[in-house]
Each structure stands twice: as structure tokens, then as C-alpha cells.
Amino acid sequence: MAKRQEQESADPEVTEVAPNVLRMQLPIRMPGLGHVNMYALLDDKGAAVVDPGLPGPFTWKAIQHRLRQAELKPKDIHTVIITHSHPDHFGGAARFVKEHGARVIAHRSFRFGIAESVSSNQPEVSVEDLEAQRELEAAHEAEQGDTRATPGSPHDHDHGHNHSRNPEPRRKDLPQTGWWGGPSPWGGQRPRPPLRRRLQWGIMRALGGAMNVPEVSHPVEQGDLLHLAGREMFVLHTPGHTPDHFCLHDPEAGIFLAGDHVLPSITPHISGISTSEDPLLSFFYSLDRVGEISGINKVLPAHGHPFDDLSKRTEEIKRHHYERLDKIREISRDFGRPASVEEFSQHLFKRRSWGSMAESETYAHLEHLRHAKEAESHRDNDGVLFYLTG
Ligand SMILES: [Zn+2]
């Protein structure tokens, strides 16, 4: 299969994708991803950057190289905006804060430590990639502990803007487990990644120093108005891919900064391990909220190329998940008995994608059906969850 645009390696060339908005591609190596787009929003005081890549000197070098092309210095960056709590989006933030005192904007529920990533439409992510991702998160969880603020319910600041509140039922029984071994919420042990991977991660950390999660100096929430790139941009809280994901919308120019919420050719990973009881429902709701916005002519995603039809893409992504739900019903019918999350996931995903992330996404879909009263679940004596769809 041809390479998806999100997998392309980072093009060093900086491009102006809208007036005062520059796209700077930073190299990353994550499941199905070859680059992350850092957008620089220029104004008379310097610039704000959105999603400054992974932590570590390799990214920092690329950031400096891209800024130079725009005749900017790191000290010109007065603001760092982080669309959600994934390391490929917040990596460079702490460095901008440490060296240049930049302010950090993220959603008020910003919290790192719950495993998510990005998988492709037809799952093509390799087991190794899944493990690398898991490691990244595990290493970080171990480092962070659980000290970050827990997310609260989103407020709805109505600035005459009709983006409404998102439903986000809170999950209270969230297991505090790392990704290296330990039980999963659906039962069974999570395997440790191979030694080679753990060593690679150790080297990355040694090179990059600790993967600092930045302190958020300016938490934002639904409906907040930000002045960026000499224009007004509204905050849209879009939980689903992560509970703390948000997008930025400039209604006047029709520009939409989408983060990982809506990507051009892959679907964001929806993890069953979330503070939301039904993360897939949150995601559907957030897709509908952005899909109904009129007048958008430029969508700027965190991975892949800018595109223009936001509502068409949200429909495609929804359809993908509806198909997965249909497939799960079909699998359940074929089993003719309650089946475990692992069993479902191995019929839903190709063999090379089997593992925690595939199971986590399967779990999200099964829980969605259970909340919709289309599936029932029970635990066996070993604590393993079994589902049967109606
Ligand atoms: Zn992400």
C-alpha cells in the first residue's frame, strides 16, 4: 500500500499555508507517523507555535532550523500551544519555557499518562511501533507518577459562538497501571516490550534528558478566545482522541487547526483507557461539533497536508468507526458466545497489530456498544472481561 501522507518524513522546507501561518514539519517516528506539523502563528510580537514535536535535542535542532528559515529565533516564540497531551505535540514546549519564558496554552484538563496514539484506517501499524509507543508512555508514566490535575467537566464560555458543551462522563475506576506489564482494565496481563526496545528508549532518554511535560501556564476551555497571528481564534474542546484535545477556529478567515482530531488520511487512535466512560461517544460528538461548522476553507492537521473539506473528512472518520462497530457485531455473531477483548481484537486487527493498543481500541468500541445497550459484559473468575453483542 502506498505511503500515507501522515507517514511521509519531515520536509525541511517551511511553507506559508495561510497569511501569517507557517507550516514547519518536524521529524518523528511513531506508529504510522513520519512527521508532526508545528504551525507558527506570526504577529507583531514574534510568534506562537502549535505542537512543537517530540522532546529531545533532535527535535530542538529541527525547530531551530525551521525557525531560522522564517527569520525567527527561539526567543521570539512567546507562546506554545499544545492541542493535546501526546509527546509528539508537547515535546519542545518545556524548552521554550526554560530558555525563553514562553507561556504554555493547553486545555484545562491537560494530563499526560493515559496511553493513546494514532492508528491507520486499515491498521498497518507494526507491533514494534505499538511497543515503541507504549514504551514512550510507560517511561513517562513512571516518571510523572500521577501528579497532574485530574480533568474536570468542561465549562462552556459562550462568546456568542455556537460551539456547545461536550459530554464527558467521568470514569472513577480508572486503573493506575503502567504499560510495562500489569493488568489491563479488560483483564489479562500486558506484555513487557522486548529488551531491545526498552534499551532504545533508555538511550533516547539519556540523549534527550527527561521528557518534561510542560507546566500549563494558560489553561483554556471551550469557547475561549485567543489572539493569535493577528486574528481571533476560538477554542473548541474536542475530546475523543484524548480527553484534553482541543482545536482552534478562526471563523473570519475559515481556518481550522485540527491537531490529531481530524487527520487527512488516517483515523486517530481511540483508546479504551480514558477518563471518559465512553471515549468513542465523546469522539463522535466532537466530530459532529466540528463537522457542522460552516465556512471553513483551510484545515491544518497535526500530521499530513492541509486540506479543505472538514465535514467530509469527519463523515469519513465516523463511517470508519461505524464499520468497525458492525464488524464487532459480526464477530460476536460468529463466535456465538461471549468473547474476550483479546479475541475480538484479533479478529478486528491484522496479526501484526495485535497487542495492547489494538485491544485498547477494541475495548473502546465494545464499551461504546455496552453503553448503547447493544452489548453485555461480564468478568470471569480470572478478571477477564467477556462481551456478547445483541
Ligand atoms: Zn495524538
Ligand SMILES: [Zn+2]
Ligand atoms: Zn499526533
